[in-house]
Amino acid sequence: MFIVFEGIDGSGLTTQSKILGKYLEKRGKKVFLTKEPTENLIGKIIRKILKGQRKLNQETLALLFAADRSMHMDIIKERLKDSFVICDRYYFSNYAYQMLDVDIEYLIQINSRFLKPDLTIFLNVPPEVCKKRIDENREHIEIFETLETLERIKKNYLEIMERFRREGFNIAEIDGNRSIEETHEAVVKYLEKYIK
Ligand SMILES: Nc1ncnc2c1ncn2[C@@H]1O[C@H](COP(=O)(O)OP(=O)(O)OP(=O)(O)O)[C@@H](O)[C@H]1O
């Protein structure tokens, strides 16, 4: 089963991916925890750009993400043969972040050949709360992490999630504006019917 976590920066994606991984392992499931951008060749370039160390236009960045995902796809497909794959961000992140500057139809087109997630969990957290979490916990602030940008990205996410839900994607919106444990419980509750 291919599970994806999505949300704005600081919404708890990495935290919840890890906890869910541990939870499933405790129940005897084989788990492969992964994230985008990856730690592979192209993912490393993307990280430099996100930190602001390199400048690049958003369309080129979107193509780099797609190239990184193309490499990632092979690994994910292999792991899906015997594991639950939990992916911390996937193409919805590209849609929500890059549609600020790039035509959404083009973004969807360059990602159209990639695997459809079985379940997507959108962690819904107010941008102010996310900004506070980021400021309190991190030394480096990335290019998208201003309050104004986070607000725009969140709006994009809601729009995108609605569109893909209509197209038959299984997308859950979970309130992540509460404790790590409470959020995790809500995630598990949603997943219960799928992970017998
Ligand atoms: N429910 C929560 N309540 C309070 N703090 C939280 C909660 N979830 C995560 N945090 C803290 O907020 C920070 C950001 O969380 P996390 O790294 O999981 O977010 P993320 O969505 O992966 O963000 P990023 O975009 O930076 O990867 C971390 O320091 C984490 O410990």
Ligand SMILES: [Mg+2]
């Ligand atoms: Mg993270």
